[in-house]
Amino acid sequence: MISTPIYSPGDRWFGRINTALLVVFALCALYPIVYVTSLSVSSGDAATSGRVWLWPVEWTLSAHAHVLQDKLFWTSYANTLFYTVVGTLTSLALIIPAAYALSKPRLMGRRWIGFFVAFTMWFNAGMIPFYLNLGDLDLLDSRWGIVIAFAVNAFNIILMRNFFESVSPSFEEAARMDGANDFQILWQVYIPLAKPAIATVAMLCAIARWNGYFWAMVMLRDENKIPLQVFLKKMIVDINLTEEAAGAMATQAYSLETITGAIIVLSMIPVVIVYPMIQKYFTKGVMMGGVKE
Amino acid sequence: MAANVSLRNVAKHFGAVKVVDNISLEIEPGEFVVLVGPSGCGKSTTLRLVAGLEQISDGTISIDNRVVNNLAPKDRGVAMVFQNYALYPHLTVRDNISFGLRLGRMSKADIDAEVTRAASILELGPLLDRRPSDLSGGQRQRVAMGRAIVRNPSVFLFDEPLSNLDAKLRTQMRAEIKRLHSRLRNTVIYVTHDQLEAMTLADRIVVMRGGVIEQMGTPKELFDAPVSSFVAGFMGSPPMNLTPCSVVSNGDATSVTLGGTEKLSLPPAAREAINGTEQLTFGVRPEDIRLQPREGTQPINGLVELVEPLGGESLVHVRVGDDLFVMRAEGRTTVESDRPITLHLDMQRIYLFDRKGGRRVYHDMEATS
């Protein structure tokens, strides 16, 4: 039986204002997506002269066609997929055991290790020493260099550790009574329990990888290793150069704006496909029902 | 199947804090032993030492005549039911129950047979493919027991298994645990802070206080012959009335004063037993206070403060000076609040405790046995 909730006028206004604010936020998030998509399928002229603001003007797929015909686009797309998938898996493979160990009071030197992990959140050596260090480790201009150099970050470890700490120790004890060793406990009990937290951390890692630009640009010389974001930058630079050389692109059906839009739209597709599949882990906890406190 | 469990001078400290202090306890094969005591007295820690979830600081624990001090939990032949059940939420009831078996090298057919056996004992058959979140509290409790049963343990350990259930379900599950024990006949060590659970389930009760054993014995022994005012105040519902009293000697007669005004003369045996001790605690069970005089009773006067009807009987709270006495009035009582009342205390069944240390100094055992 669900009884009808009783709202005071104050509650009603609270609800209305909430709804209004959420609608505004949703529009703020939605607008750039619609705008960029429209831009990518408008004519170069319409985009450059600022006539596109919501819907496509002078519909054309030439910008998309131009991007899709570029071999380097496909290479960089594949690279980004590699960096995202392999990078995220590597991160999880390192972050989860580290966080699990750090969540256990019996870990020797736990306070110190925890302190040093957290320390890196606030202080680091700086960009140049980091770069030089990567050079010394022979990680520059290498795909694995990108994967390894950014495999762990303290924030994600701490996020995961906090989750593991919140799991009732009786799960571990019950598994231990059943004869499970540490790896079995982690793999068969804690990881399934931690699905929401793991999804969160995986998503943070994946987004960082997908959008990763700066270090990829700094570290990678070889064009065949660059990710999508670096390709986008390169494309913009190339078009600017062409524009300067040719005077203008009046004859072209696309422009800098529509090309940019097209690359962004194409790079959003996997996110749009994957996110709904993992969304349930963010909304539904799996902790319910196992223990009763 | 059932094994004996022996704790000899077992101690556990966390840093400087002694949580379990030199406990010795011999448990017979098949015995149902309940550890009872107030929260924080070290019951769970003692149980966890037996389980192997904590390392003992000192002493020896043997199970089935084998020292297990350094044995992993799984090698001790024990199974534990946790207070919060600790069912794996991502697994079905079947997979929860068979979790431990699947870790070992047991064949699929044998595992299925074990699960079926446990399910039939606990009537879990129709629930096997559900997840813990789809079960009621009592069902989860039974699954937790099923997980223990399939391990074929020689010793069952229970840590407050019923404290998360509502009163009615608790009574029901209590009966079920008792039934399970009479069927499987394993040794059971059961922790609770509820004296009623202890009284109804135990072959033997161990009352703990501050990390040491205060008293152990059958439920009847603890009820009739508590060694201290602590045990007396713990067992029984409502527990024994305990009130400080002063001793007045007047020639041959010795009497105690309750509530500042009410005088009761002590039996000669009590006079000898107290032997000059002046700081006493007077104890009388609610069952030994009557509304009508009888042979051996003495009256005290008070004011009814509260009447709690329980259906078949009522609990009457009576103020006597500064003290409060609770008594049971059978049937439909005519006692009303705010009225003066005379209580008749059965002097053959009173208890006297030394107020320092709380040890019992007097009780007439003949009268209660």
Ligand SMILES: Nc1ncnc2c1ncn2[C@@H]1O[C@H](COP(=O)(O)OP(=O)(O)O)[C@@H](O)[C@H]1O
């Ligand atoms: N791991 C631990 N570290 C430090 N103190 C503990 C630990 N476990 C229990 N204690 C302390 O030991 C005392 C007894 O705990 P416990 O055995 O759980 O009591 P009970 O089960 O009788 O309520 C408590 O004061 C508790 O704070």
Ligand SMILES: [Mg+2]
């Ligand atoms: Mg406890």
